[in-house]
């Protein structure tokens with residue numbers, strides 16, 4: 001059994017967690033039967049440009065998916081947040097592990113919250129969603145593009161390149177990085193990325209053995225939430241070039257989906273939510289996506305395109 005993963009510390013932690021869960025779910029499986037195979041992707045190699053500029057779907061997945069299709073890997077473990085909403089033919093998501101904390105963390109030595117940051121402070125983030133929401137709340141701040149893995153971003157903060165940055169709480173938790181500069185942001189302050197904090201397992205559709213092996217790892221409530229969020233995203237944009245945020249929560253078998261669509265500088269923001277039975281997660285997601293698309297109107301998307309988004 002070969003598990004493919006990217007080589008960042010976070011990706012490795014997620015692959016090891018998946019391996020542990022497989023061993024726990026299958027007592028007959030031996031440790032040496034599971035091999036973790038580290039692969040480098042385009043997204044890992046190009047570090048000096050914003051992700052939205054490099055563009056293309058599957059920046060962090062293409063090389064791994066090619067290996068799945070070729071049968072060189074049985075499973076691939078990914079942060080679901082980084083996965084395009086449409087997979088290449090012949091591949092499928094076979095399991096979603098229980099979601100970690102979905103919130104963003106605000107990280108700064110200068111303030112405990114985004115609202116306390118002095119005017120003119122510099123915030124570094126590569127995410128269009130975080131950039132736009134930051135400027136919507138604090139148009140007086142300066143936002144710069146800031147890439148790299150979790151550790152390198154913390155080092156840049158340390159070196160004073162920026163006054164504040166953001167990271168997903170899930171990543172910090174999985175790496176057990178505790179830091180007094182880390183403050184979880186309220187959901188309403190910075191609505192998370194679709195599927196933030198969720199790990200998915202991808203397989204080739206013709207690999208029945210892999211599908212059976214990972215089936216017991218699936219966490220149904222996580223699946224319902226991310227299905228709604230990804231349907232919402234798919235309806236609006238699949239390219240990662242539009243600032244979009246979305247979060248589904250469950251109350252028993254009711255699903256509540258919240259969504260936001262912004263322009264790049266946060267001056268326009270469309271926000272709405274929808275409730276329904278969790279069994280209709282996909283429909284709820286699509287409906288909310290269509291609703292926000294209609295509210296924003298074609299002029300919004302034209303403006304975004306002209307500004308280098310969408």
Ligand SMILES: NCc1[nH]cc(CCC(=O)O)c1CC(=O)O
Nearest residue numbers: 079081167168170171196197198
């Ligand atoms: N785009 C990079 C990425 N992909 C997944 C995570 C964090 C873990 C997660 O959201 O599951 C991160 C880093 C970050 O946004 O801080």
